[in-house]
Amino acid sequence: MKAIVKQHPSRGLTFVENAPIPEPKAGEVQVKITHTAICGSDLHIYQWNEWAQNTLSPPVTVGHEFVGQIAKLGPGVKGWQVGERVSGEGHLVCEKCRNCRAGKRHLCIRTQGIGIHTNGAFAEFMCIPATNLYRIPPAIPNNIAAMLDPFGNAVHTALAFPVIGEDILITGAGPIGIMAGLVAQHTGARHVVITDIQAERLKLAHQLGIPHAVHSDSVTIQAKMKELGIQSGFDVGFEMSGNSQAIEVMLQHMHHGSSIALLGVASGKIQLNLNEIVFKSISLRGIYGREIFETWYKMIAMLEGGLDISSLITHELAAKNFEQGISLLEQGKALKVILTWET
Ligand SMILES: [Zn+2]
Numbered sequence: 453m454k455a456i457v458k459q460h461p462s463r464g465l466t467f468v469e470n471a472p473i474p475e476p477k478a479g480e481v482q483v484k485i486t487h488t489a490i491c492g493s494d495l496h497i498y499q500w501n502e503w504a505q506n507t508l509s510p511p512v513t514v515g516h517e518f519v520g521q522i523a524k525l526g527p528g529v530k531g532w533q534v535g536e537r538v539s540g541e542g543h544l545v546c547e548k549c550r551n552c553r554a555g556k557r558h559l560c561i562r563t564q565g566i567g568i569h570t571n572g573a574f575a576e577f578m579c580i581p582a583t584n585l586y587r588i589p590p591a592i593p594n595n596i597a598a599m600l601d602p603f604g605n606a607v608h609t610a611l612a613f614p615v616i617g618e619d620i621l622i623t624g625a626g627p628i629g630i631m632a633g634l635v636a637q638h639t640g641a642r643h644v645v646i647t648d649i650q651a652e653r654l655k656l657a658h659q660l661g662i663p664h665a666v667h668s669d670s671v672t673i674q675a676k677m678k679e680l681g682i683q684s685g686f687d688v689g690f691e692m693s694g695n696s697q698a699i700e701v702m703l704q705h706m707h708h709g710s711s712i713a714l715l716g717v718a719s720g721k722i723q724l725n726l727n728e729i730v731f732k733s734i735s736l737r738g739i740y741g742r743e744i745f746e747t748w749y750k751m752i753a754m755l756e757g758g759l760d761i762s763s764l765i766t767h768e769l770a771a772k773n774f775e776q777g778i779s780l781l782e783q784g785k786a787l788k789v790i791l792t793w794e795t
């Protein structure tokens with residue numbers, strides 16, 4: 453089968469024509485992949501940055517944002533039919549640790565990522581535990597279904613704290629930041645302000661429906677607050693940048709008693725102004741992945757309820773042309789790139 457594989461511990465990914473088709477083990481299903489989306493982490497794997505070097509052991513088929521049809525059921529799988537359209541949770545959990553046994557699978561201490569620790573979705577076929585599947589309703593098109601994984605990150609972040617009637621500050625106007633902003637607006641936030649240092653990204657955020665997209669320096673944020681009548685700071689922050697300077701500016705503009713959901717991953721250790729957090733009684737919460745199927749349920753409910761994220765998709769390419777998608781993402785010219793696997 454065709455697959456996109458990290459073959460060597462160096463920059464790049466290879467489009468392979470003759471990868472072996474995986475057979476489903478007990479409890480697994482084989483999915484025939486039709487559409488996938490390129491994630492920021494796939495870009496890091498391509499670039500072979502420090503995180504990728506410390507995390508992946510090539511060769512591994514990459515990719516974790518997918519939709520497809522069930523092609524085969526492994527031994528013991530019940531409740532699923534061949535031909536059903538599915539996406540699924542890309543985090544594999546151990547089912548044995550304290551959190552898994554308590555029903556908090558999203559807090560598993562041994563989480564593994566498909567397309568990172570095990571062979572992933574950038575292939576014609578992938579095997580995944582049936583417990584990770586999510587059935588896609590007919591109203592959700594394939595290109596949207598292929599990006600439910602990052603949309604789930606956005607939903608998990610945006611709903612981490614109550615946003616109804618609140619003023620929201622988002623640091624980082626990448627796809628997840630923009631989607632989290634759209635979710636906050638959809639669920640009743642008063643004002644959503646998104647910041648970045650790249651003018652191109654701010655322009656996109658504005659075009660995609662977040663009216664207050666501004667540069668992340670203090671003076672600009674203060675001017676925006678004045679314009680919107682935000683007197684003493686933002687109520688909820690979504691930190692998407694992992695950048696210490698952005699976090700510092702965010703802390704300076706948060707209200708006393710406010711909350712920040714942190715999704716951005718820092719490239720190393722960063723410094724925080726602890727006193728700003730202590731004296732303002734700010735609550736911080738790390739966000740990783742999704743709250744598994746609680747988040748998936750909410751995602752589908754919001755999409756079916758009219759939340760439109762389709763404009764996030766800037767490019768759709770045949771899978772064999774994935775290099776073009778990587779290059780567009782590297783240049784900041786794309787948000788979500790969909791790769792199609794249908795022949
Ligand atoms: Zn992803």
Ligand SMILES: [Zn+2]
Binds near residue numbers: 552553559562563
């Ligand atoms: Zn576990």
